[in-house]
Amino acid sequence: MQKREESALTGVGVVILKELRDYLGSIRMKLLIGLILITAIASTYGAASRIRSLVGEDQFLLLGLFTVSKDPVPSFVAFLGFLIPLAAIALGFDAINSEYSRRTLSRVLSQPIHRDALIIGKAVAAVVAIAIALLALWLLILGGGMLFFGIPPTGEQVARALAFYSMTVLYAAIWVVLAMLFSVLFKQPATSALASLGVWLLITVFWPIIASVIANAVTDPNTLMYAKTQQAISRISPNTIFGEVTLALLNPTTRTLGPVVFSQLEGAILGTPLPLGVSLLLIWPHVSGLAAATLVLFAGTYVLFQRQEVRA
C-alpha cells in the first residue's frame, strides 16, 4: 500500500468546532449538566457540614468535599462515577449513525477530508464538551469550599484536585469512545443507546456482584486468593478503576489499593499522608490501563468506520 499523501487530520479542527457547538448547545447536555449540578450541590453540602462537625487539623480538608458522604447522600465522587458514563453516552451514542440517518454523511465525506477527521473530531469534541462542564463544576466546588471553610487550598491540594480532574476526563473519554463504537456498529440510534446503557448498567451496578460470584466459584472464600481474584475481576470495570484512582488521589492516607497482609505494614506510619508523587505511582497502572483501553476501543471504532460503505 502506498502511503497517503495528505494529513489524516485535514479539517479536524472544523469538525471539532462544529460538533462542540452542537454539543454545548444541545438540550441533552443541559439536562445532564443540571443533573450533575444538583447531585454536586447535594453531596458537597452534606460533605461540608460533616467536615465542619469533625473538628480536626486535616490538611486535606478541601479534598474531603469530593469524597466525604453524609447519609443518605453518597459522596460526590460516587455520583460522578455513576453519572459521567451517562453524560458520555448521551453525547456519543448517535455520533456516527445520526449522520447516516440524516443523510449528511456523504455530503461531509465528499469534501476534501479523510474519514479520520470526522471520527477523531467527533470523539475529541465530545470529550472536550464534558471537560469544559467538569472544569466549571470543579472550580465551583473548590471555590465554594474556600468560601465555606475560609481557608485557601495548599499547592498539594490543588495539584491533587487537578490530577483528579484529569482522571475524570479520562474516565469520560472511555465512555465516549464506547458509545461511539456502538454508534458505528448499530444503524439505529435507539439500538446503540440501548446497548451503551446496557453496558453502563452492567459495569456500574452488576459488575461488583458478578466479580464476587466468579471469585466465589473459583476460589475458597476466607483466603487471600479470594480477595485478589475478586479485585482482579472487578478491575475490568472502568468504574472500579475510577473509584480506586479517586481514592488514592483525594485521600492521601491511602497506601495501597489491594488487600495487604500485616507483615507488609511493618514500619508504616498509618494515617500519615503520602506525597503526591507516591500517590501517583500507586495509581499509575490504573491510568495506563484506562488510557490503553480507551485507545483500543477507539482503534476498533476507527477500523469499523473506515470499512463501512457510505451510502447515505
Added chain:
Amino acid sequence: MSNRKSKSIGKTSPPDAVIRTEGLTKRYPNGTVAVDHLDLTIHPGEVYGMLGPNGSGKTTTILMLIGLAEATQGTVRVAGYDPLRRPLAVKRQVAYMPDSVGFYNDMSAFDNLDYTGQLAQIPGAERRRLIDAALQRMGLSEVKHSRVGTFSRGMRQRLALAEVLAKQPRIAILDEPTQGLDPESAHEFLQLIRSLKEDGITILLSSHLLDQVQQICDRVGLFYKGRLILEGTVEELSKQVLGGHIRIQLSAVTDDRKGFQKTLAGIAGVQEVQIESHRLDEVYRTHLAKERQNAEA
C-alpha cells in the same frame, strides 16, 4: 469568476477526459455484481447522463468515482487522479450531490453550506461571498438564515445545488438530482443544472427518469445491471435503435377524429397515427401559464 476555478481549468494541456474508468468492477462479498467492467469516458465541459433503472449500478459507480467505495477491479481516474490513492486531490475538484440529500436540520441554510465550505478549505471572506452568490442564484437568499428543518423538498435540492456551486468544482456529480420533485420543479431544477455548464463545470448526473433528463444531457449512457449497454447523444441513439423513424406531436382542433386520422395516415411515409388523450400535466401547465398571463395583464 474567481481565480480559484480558472486556475484548475486553465491547466496546461487539459486531458481529453476528466473522468475515465477502465474495466471498473464492483463485486460484493455476497456475490452480486453491482458494476460490471465499466468503461466510461467523460470529456471536459459536457453534461453526461447516466441513465437506467434503480439498481443498475449508477450510485455505486459514482461512489467509486469519488473514493467513497473501493473498486474490486479496474482503474479510475478523476481529473487525472486515482480517487483511492489521492482522495483529497479528487474531492477538492469534484462536488457531489447525493441522492435524497440531507442537511443538519437545526442549522441554517447558510451555516450548513459554511460548514462544508470550511471543510473544503475555502478561506473565510471568499467562502461567505461564494455561498451568498450561490444561494442568490438558487433563489434561496431570503431563507438563508432559516433552519433547514423548515425547508421543502425542492428547497433542499436547490440548497444542495447551491453547495455544489459554492465549491466551484471542476466536476459536479449529481445523483438522482430530480428525485422527489414534481415535474414542474424538476424542469426548473434541470435548467439550473444546465446553467452550471456555462460556468465550465463538467456535469455527470444519474437518473432513472430517462425522458426528464434527456433535455439537458449532451451525451447519455444507458445502464443495465451494472453494464453500460448504449452510449451516445440522444439523437445518435434514437437513430441507432429506432432507425430513421421520427415522431411528431401534432395538436389540432377537429370534430371528425376518425376522418382526420385517415387523412394523416394517407401522407406518404407515415407509419402510424395515434390519437392520444391529453396528459394532465399538460393541462396543469397550460392552465398555470394562462393564469400567469391574466395576472400580468
